Amino acid sequence: MDETIRSLAGDLRTADMAVALTGAGVSTASGIPSFRGDDGIWGDEFDPESFHIRRFETDPVGFWEDRIRLREHMRPSAVEPNAAHKALARLEACGGLSAVITQNTDGLHSAAGSSGVLELHGNAQRVICHRCGERRDSEWAFEVAKGSGDPPTCSCGGIYKPAVVLFGESLDPDSMSEARRLVAGSDVLLVAGTSLQVDPAASLPAQRQGATLAVINLETTPFTANADYDIREDVT
Numbered sequence: 001m002d003e004t005i006r007s008l009a010g011d012l013r014t015a016d017m018a019v020a021l022t023g024a025g026v027s028t029a030s031g032i033p034s035f036r037g038d039d040g041i042w043g044d045e046f047d048p049e050s051f052h053i054r055r056f057e058t059d060p061v062g063f064w065e066d067r068i069r070l071r072e073h074m075r076p077s078a079v080e081p082n083a084a085h086k087a088l089a090r091l092e093a094c095g096g097l098s099a100v101i102t103q104n105t106d107g108l109h110s111a112a113g114s115s116g117v118l119e120l121h122g123n124a125q126r127v128i129c130h131r132c133g134e135r136r137d138s139e140w141a142f143e144v145a146k147g148s149g150d151p152p153t154c155s156c157g158g159i160y161k162p163a164v165v166l167f168g169e170s171l172d173p174d175s176m177s178e179a180r181r182l183v184a185g186s187d188v189l190l191v192a193g194t195s196l197q198v199d200p201a202a203s204l205p206a207q208r209q210g211a212t213l214a215v216i217n218l219e220t221t222p223f224t225a226n227a228d229y230d231i232r233e234d235v236t
Contacts (some may be wrong), residue, residue: 023194081112089113122164131158
């Protein structure tokens with residue numbers, strides 16, 4: 001394993017453009033549970049349909065009640081970036097990483113110091129008015145919703161929604177286009193903490209143009225068999 005890590009480190013040092021693609025496994029060590037899998041939160045306690053854009057539009061009060069419960073479950077107090085977030089930030093700082101493409105919405109890559117972060121599914125630390133597009137901090141929105149029992153409302157009369165991609169919504173096409181561009185231009189693609197089961201992010205490794213592929217994940221992925229580096233370890 002040590003030789004594998006040294007070899008990968010060498011490839012990262014010599015790459016003109018290295019890109020990381022991360023998923024929920026990067027943040028579990030920070031106390032944030034994954035959505036899917038045996039220990040995932042989708043199941044008996046939380047129904048994905050409760051967080052569908054249709055529910056937000058037809059029952060915003062109920063949506064925000066469930067969103068508060070989800071946030072309290074998903075994001076315990078004093079959540080901090082873990083060793084994986086910090087390692088990727090250090091790698092970027094020393095010129096070994098050009099960008100982080102993440103499926104996570106927790107904002108921990110940026111909190112760790114990474115600047116080139118592309119958040120495919122949005123950022124749960126922000127809310128956006130569904131009518132005019134104004135953005136605010138999610139902490140304010142949750143305090144309003146918890147205190148009044150009503151969904152947070154914009155001055156334009158629109159209701160704020162979490163600035164994340166809800167079920168029933170499409171990923172931002174500009175973000176996906178940029179993600180594909182980054183992957184296609186990379187010399188090394190580092191896939192970390194994701195099982196690559198959910199499209200369209202799951203298809204990104206197929207966009208690489210001869211790049212060295214390193215997969216660091218406890219479970220196999222659809223791209224494991226073709227990976228240059230298959231590291232079955234906890235990414236942290």
